[in-house]
Amino acid sequence: MPGTPQRSPRKAKGAGPERREEILAAALRLFGQFGLYGVSTRQIAQAVGVSQPTLYAYFASKDEIAAELHARAFRELEARLRVGVRDADTREAVAAGLRIYLDFGLENPDAYRVAFMIEGPHGRVAVAGPVDESDVSVPGHTAFDILRRMIADLHRRGLGAGDDPERMAQSVWAGMHGLVSLLIARPGFPWAEREALVAGHVRMLADMAMRRD
Amino acid sequence: MPGTPQRSPRKAKGAGPERREEILAAALRLFGQFGLYGVSTRQIAQAVGVSQPTLYAYFASKDEIAAELHARAFRELEARLRVGVRDADTREAVAAGLRIYLDFGLENPDAYRVAFMIEGPHGRVAVAGPVDESDVSVPGHTAFDILRRMIADLHRRGLGAGDDPERMAQSVWAGMHGLVSLLIARPGFPWAEREALVAGHVRMLADMAMRRD
DNA sequence: ACGATTACCGATCATTGATCACTTATCACT
DNA sequence: AGTGATAAGTGATCAATGATCGGTAATCGT
Numbered sequence: 099m100p101g102t103p104q105r106s107p108r109k110a111k112g113a114g115p116e117r118r119e120e121i122l123a124a125a126l127r128l129f130g131q132f133g134l135y136g137v138s139t140r141q142i143a144q145a146v147g148v149s150q151p152t153l154y155a156y157f158a159s160k161d162e163i164a165a166e167l168h169a170r171a172f173r174e175l176e177a178r179l180r181v182g183v184r185d186a187d188t189r190e191a192v193a194a195g196l197r198i199y200l201d202f203g204l205e206n207p208d209a210y211r212v213a214f215m216i217e218g219p220h221g222r223v224a225v226a227g228p229v230d231e232s233d234v235s236v237p238g239h240t241a242f243d244i245l246r247r248m249i250a251d252l253h254r255r256g257l258g259a260g261d262d263p264e265r266m267a268q269s270v271w272a273g274m275h276g277l278v279s280l281l282i283a284r285p286g287f288p289w290a291e292r293e294a295l296v297a298g299h300v301r302m303l304a305d306m307a308m309r310r311d
Numbered sequence: 312m313p314g315t316p317q318r319s320p321r322k323a324k325g326a327g328p329e330r331r332e333e334i335l336a337a338a339l340r341l342f343g344q345f346g347l348y349g350v351s352t353r354q355i356a357q358a359v360g361v362s363q364p365t366l367y368a369y370f371a372s373k374d375e376i377a378a379e380l381h382a383r384a385f386r387e388l389e390a391r392l393r394v395g396v397r398d399a400d401t402r403e404a405v406a407a408g409l410r411i412y413l414d415f416g417l418e419n420p421d422a423y424r425v426a427f428m429i430e431g432p433h434g435r436v437a438v439a440g441p442v443d444e445s446d447v448s449v450p451g452h453t454a455f456d457i458l459r460r461m462i463a464d465l466h467r468r469g470l471g472a473g474d475d476p477e478r479m480a481q482s483v484w485a486g487m488h489g490l491v492s493l494l495i496a497r498p499g500f501p502w503a504e505r506e507a508l509v510a511g512h513v514r515m516l517a518d519m520a521m522r523r524d
Numbered sequence: 525a526c527g528a529t530t531a532c533c534g535a536t537c538a539t540t541g542a543t544c545a546c547t548t549a550t551c552a553c554t
Numbered sequence: 555a556g557t558g559a560t561a562a563g564t565g566a567t568c569a570a571t572g573a574t575c576g577g578t579a580a581t582c583g584t
Contacts, residue, residue: 117531135348139572149533151574160572260511265503269490269512276489277482290478298473299482302519310523330562352541362564364543373541 118156120146122170125163130208134164164212171213172241175202179244186248187255193304195248196274199241200296203278215279245271249307259309266307273303331369333359335383338376343421347377377425384426385454388415392457399461400468406517408461409487412454413509416491428492458484462520472522479520486516 124145128137139160143150157163183195203210249267252258260266277299281289289295337358341350352373356363370376396408416423462480465471473479490512494502502508 138570140570148531150572151534152532154573155531158573262503262507262511265508265511268503268508269515272490272493272512273486274489275493276487277485279492280485280488290475290481294475295478295481298475298478299485302482306515306519351539353539361562363541364565365563367542368562371542 117146117148117152121153121156121163122166126167126208126212129164129167129212134212167209168213171206171209174206174209175199175213176241176244178202179241183244183248186251187257189301189304189308192248192252192307193300195245196270196300196303197296199245199274200278200300204281204292204296207282210278210282214275215283242267242271252307257309259307270303270307273299273306330359330361330365334366334369334376335379339380339421339425342377342380342425347425380422381426384419384422387419387422388412388426389454389457391415392454396457396461399464400470402514402517402521405461405465405520406513408458409483409513409516410509412458412487413491413513417494417505417509420495423491424495427488428496455480455484465520470522472520483516483520486512486519 121142125137125142128142128145139153140150142163143153146152153160153163157166178198179195182198184191186192186195203214246264246267249258249270250263253263258266277296280287281292334355338350338355341355341358352366353363355376356366359365366373366376370379391411392408395411397404399405399408416427459477459480462471462483463476466476471479490509493500494505
């Protein structure tokens, strides 16, 4: 007997994992532009150049496409935070860490929209916390945890403001999500000059988190 | 000729403006619970006790029902801010004004969701700014304007922090919207005790807005 | 060349938001 | 009471949507 597994009759035309990526790329662009519920599966299929049932060979449902995009955006944000958030011992260092979050959202509005601002299938709106509430206690696996530990470090060094680092982390997180989601959701609003607004916002949030001196 | 107008063959069973209110009440409850796209017009009709086409005698579309709820929530928030935001000359007074916004959202999560967090028909997410961008310059007609003027007053009295009241107002606003939307969207998240979190958050935002002394 | 497996598509289903023609109930006026 | 007019409400139906199913064509190892 050959023993070794007889593998894979293999792919046809332009198929394979590439198709899956094409679908995700088209869906991300369309969702970001028209919203999850403003885009039909037929539109996605047409953008990719396949027929609509083909999507269901790669994803179980439209929601699963959105879920995959959500997960990817979330992992990307986490990765950026993980490499970008260093020891935060000065106001500038804290502000720089927070700025990573803001920049991610502003540089990838489509991903941020899909991941954190679009109403989910159960009427819930996903945000930048853990997707599954059950893994909240698992450390190091969520973007929020990285922020939480940055704030906790501040307090360990005696640099943190307030008496509750956890509460402070939640306030700061809310402050960031608020600005990102508003800037993305209302491009027509007469915002102040963006760089000044974002820089000022981050500086203020960093100030909030640090003891006065 | 009688001259006076021959008025109104009048309403039938339980009809009239009441029906419209019943529809709005049912829609608000269902939208808040399951989301705009998680509720069908047939479900709304069943909750009211009428058939589905009846809804279209009172509203031109499902979106118009959501738009009406949006407008009402917006007016209610404005009304609360108008009567609640007095001269803000101390940190506590500013915090109290901000708290009105937060309390509104937390006490009326359904309304806040429907009004400010649900993805609209065009893929836009409505937030607590003016609905129509064109009336941004009209003073006194939006919730944001009330906040804007509170901050501007601070600066006029020499109590404001930073050099740009407009930018500050936008930052503070984002800070509030962020916390409200996160608290509503993620009830399962291990939040800190709500009263302490909210009170601390508004205090911090008020601090941000006021000159250090 | 052949069977097996994969990629894909046309046809179709239930449900959705929305429209239409039709019925029923109430009123003003005789 | 009877009558015509108007308003309120409903069943039937439409196009579009997300999703499923059986069948077809391309590709592979042998």
